[in-house]
Amino acid sequence: MVTIMRILLGILFVAHGISKFQMGLGNAAGWFGSIGLPEFAAYVVAYLELIGGIALIIGFATRYFAIGFMVMLVGAIVTVKLPVGLLGNAQMAGYELDLALLVMAGYFAIADERGMGLDRLLFKTKTQ
Template identity: 60%
Template sequence: MKINVVTTIMRVVLGILFLAHGMSKVQMGFGNVAGFFESLGIPGFMAYVVGTIEVVGGIMLIIGLLTRYISIVFIIILLGAIFTAKLSAGLMGNGQMAGYELDIAYIVIALYLAVANTRSWSVDGLLFKKSSTNR
């Protein structure tokens, strides 16, 4: 029971954080974010893809819908951010740009959610009911 509470908190908090990141991209304007992506050598259209995934995926985590799959997608996005934008700044950043320490923490949380039983207090639990012997 206690692990279910902690897992739910982790899922909801990670969802809120990704939703906030996605909404930040929306508020900045995807065109501006696309320009930043292009300055890193990433195709500009990826700003729209990443921003949409962050908003929609954040909501999906908050309600607990397809948690495993969206967690894996978030891991891919985070690894992309580390290797394209943050690796050169170092783990803790360089005074001009944030490092990737927070991305690693998000990856660990998303990895846990990708492999853990996240069906308690979630839409997944309502839609995909299985007996505990099948888990």
């Protein structure tokens, strides 16, 4: 079950990363700037979502990418989503999805068991 959860989390982040690339990173950067965030953050977020999502899917550096996602999600909640509330409003979604993804990423940041993936194959411990 943990492997399915990790792969699903990765797929969701890859989808969000791809959407930023499809809209154009310049457009995503412009949107970040329009809400008062540094425009370069859009590039960081897009690449983190895409590369980190792929890493989660294959189970590589799971803990480190999960920590990166946690930082990104807390930033998104605090800077963008918190003012519109848990469920959002007519203009923007709330932070319910971000909160669920944050909890999932938190699990992978602290869990010793990350399921089947490259982490397990490359970094076997004597207890496994």
